[in-house]
Amino acid sequence: MTQDEMKKAAAEAALAYVEAGSIIGIGTGSTANHFIDLLAGMKSKIEATVASSLASAERLQKHGIRVLDLNEAGQLALYVDGADESNYQLQLIKGGGAALTREKIVAGASDQFVCIADGSKLVEVLGQFPLPIEVIPMARELVAREIVKLGGKPVVRPNCITDNGNLIIDVQGLAITDASSLESQLNQIPGIVTNGLFALRPADVLILGTPTGIQTLTA
């Protein structure tokens, strides 16, 4: 089974969490794209979606799935999205596709967060994947200096402007043993819009596609 087939298997398993008549929050990335494509097969059963990126909104609309602004939709029952890493507490690193801020907003507006990924994303300690941080452009150098003080190596992601018009700084070299504290600490630095740690609001369910089948972890 390829990595992409495992992503697709996880996305398929997440369909079981979709309740008829509901509005569903939709993440971003290759795994979320599988979920969107599969959701198209049951689009008449749901009311609408809220997308965490312009790319996901476009893909949903191409399938004829209704996309609402979050402000119109209110509290959502379910959010389905991928991740770059998860630990066993279902704390995540996200933002490899630069959509972390909108993803965190939609996850925060959802009662249940079902994360879908291939098995390689499950790790003991977060931080092998560089931590993405969305930064307002004028604060780039300030934020980079503060990250160095925290022991990280900041790398501005080339040719990347987020849907919100900001930069992404990827932070290498962090072994993240207290993800909640680091998430809060980073968000205190002026110019950081948000960081890619989803620890204060982790996933509720993690569905992993593995070579031997689906593995489901719950918080």
Ligand SMILES: O=C[C@H](O)[C@H](O)[C@H](O)COP(=O)(O)O
């Ligand atoms: O910004 C992008 C998101 O956080 C994605 O959910 C994450 O990068 C995982 O992407 P993929 O499903 O392509 O591995």
